[in-house]
Amino acid sequence: MYARRRYKYLMIFLAVLAACFIFLLIWNTTLIQRPEQPWLNYQWTYSRGGDRTSCATASNVPPPGNGLIVHYVRFYPVPNPNQKDHALNVLDCFSIYSVLVNLKPQLIYLHTNVPSFWPFVTCESLLEVTIDWSPVKVLCAPFQFTVSGKRISLIEHEADIRKFKAVEEHGGLVLDFDVYIIDGTLVRNLMRTNPCIICHEGSNGKVNAGFFGCRKPHSAYPRLVLQESYEKNYNPICWVCNSGIIPMTLLEKHADTAVIADNVCTAPNFWQKEDFNSRRDRYNWTSKPAYHSYFHNSRFSLKDARNLESSLGDVFRWILKGGPPELMGKQN
Template structure:
């Protein structure tokens, strides 16, 4: 078995070097769409950061890392795609939800059975009891608690794509709690199915902010930008955008005070943030909103994160490999991108909502691009196109 693995790794490294040489010596297509796989982008990043190195002495850091999704990325075969009915058939099992209570003596987190007449437990932000739960019941020895935060501002439909995001977090990250901060509670069949499957979603009702530093907020996205920082300052945890998808756990990223990833355009992505409670980087980011300009789209979000990371490098771990979270958006819809060593993917839903709204358990079976492969991997456990 060891000899077989060594041979595969040797062949893989040789093939990778050939592709990197081709990428370095071939005139790239217009725009930043060079990506074929995370493997190639990792090698190119190494060469860019180590000017005195060459592809001849490059050692693939991913050679002995077990790839997710398997070794075959040709997509020239089909497999049976069968949903686990014990999980996805909501009519076959009872519904449970997490119930939280606090007293002077103890914090209680338990799973209770509910029915259609049960009232959901709803919290406000900030909440001292939630803070106690996160710091005690969700404590696992890492700096960043294994608690996921989603923001749901605006009265938008809870489509299948959002169901898959939440389910991917539940399946791969296995958080202690998933906190949903909402203005209007989601509804519909995909929300109902999610509530049947995922029992540790905690509802936090919030009125979105209307002002930042006395200035009226123009975009709903800016409301979410400042809110995510205040949430992380108060509780710590993992902030996740609703169009971010987990492909494996990121527990090793919870050992730093704050971790963010680079996007394909070299900016720092804010769709996924790991931060401990009261992280100094988050504090400085919040302080930057004293100069908030409501007319500028990303100045206080991704652009400010990049500026602060350069100014205070000791306060943040920047994950340089953009293929880990943020490949170029075109590789998601126009081709099959090799995400075998990615932690997750941000699918850049803006501009693609009509086609994304057509995805469901049936249509996803034959979508021959990265989005289809990622969704199948999350839902069926295999990235391959479906035979049934």
């Protein structure tokens, strides 16, 4: 009887082992793993002596400028991006177009690991507008791959590090491609009257580097984040520990280094975004300096933007009109 029971438990144990083996096999050979595989392959190639980046023939020296600089970071998980898969979509194009018409910076720096690829190629046709791209300059930004003695686990983490580096090195304002400038005057006032600004996500105890800037290069706050969060405490398995949670703690300890920019990543926050993106009776968008939509849909079209009956739809249609000449942020 005892031997039979031991045999039963042994069979159960072997069955569990077999199930784990099958799961791991599926994980490594099917679509579960493939979405991240290009990034993993890119790391694998570099770790074995492959070409680290296509920056070898590109200049890393930005053109001189004394006015406002806006930064975007665009990293590709493949060494040879193409227009079909990697050019900006409609939502991305709305972001940079809002910067050009509502903020009018002197320069826009695109930090990218493949400077030979121009991701804005589709924007004019997608938005059906003519765009002056002369303020946009491409800066070569090679992957870092390691920090704090650890492998950088996600391409998003690479991008977050580059955001803080961009602002620390050059000053200016870094934006995610789901952030839309609404009142350029308010944004400029925030930048002019504070050493650094960064938005937060409400009561969850983290900042959001999708809207982050400093008045001058080499400011204390981005340097603190790079040193205390990434160089000393990088956590490869935590999505926003280093870009959001630790930077919030640093801001609380060093309150003189930056201020929280309200009404950009909150009102609504991430969890309430549909109240803005799908409705128009909850928030007054005209009072915002900018809006972080948290909205990503590669199939979203210009027709969708024109027909979207919500506050976000109002923002899109207002951006397409080029903004009112007499007052930034006022709907026309």
